[in-house]
Amino acid sequence: MSDKEAEAHRRQCEARHWLQQGYTDTRSVSLLQQMITAKRGVKAAQDLRDEMRQQWKARRKWQQEQVL
Numbered sequence: 001m002s003d004k005e006a007e008a009h010r011r012q013c014e015a016r017h018w019l020q021q022g023y024t025d026t027r028s029v030s031l032l033q034q035m036i037t038a039k040r041g042v043k044a045a046q047d048l049r050d051e052m053r054q055q056w057k058a059r060r061k062w063q064q065e066q067v068l
Contacts, residue, residue, distance in 0.1 A: 015051040
C-alpha cells in the first residue's frame with residue numbers, strides 16, 4: 001500500500017468513526033470541524049468534512065461490512 005493509499009484509507013476510517021459517533025447533523029459536524037481546525041488546520045477539517053459526506057453517501061455498504 002502506497003503512502004497515498006494509506007492516507008486515503010486513514011481518512012475514510014476517521015470519517016466513518018465520526019459518523020458512527022453521531023456527527024451526522026449540521027450542528028455537530030460544525031462543532032467537529034471547529035475542533036479539527038483548532039488541532040490540524042482548516043484544510044484538514046475541510047478534507048474530513050468532504051470525506052464524511054462521501055462516506056455518508058456510501059454508508060449502507062460499510063454498515064453491512066460491519067455486520068458480516
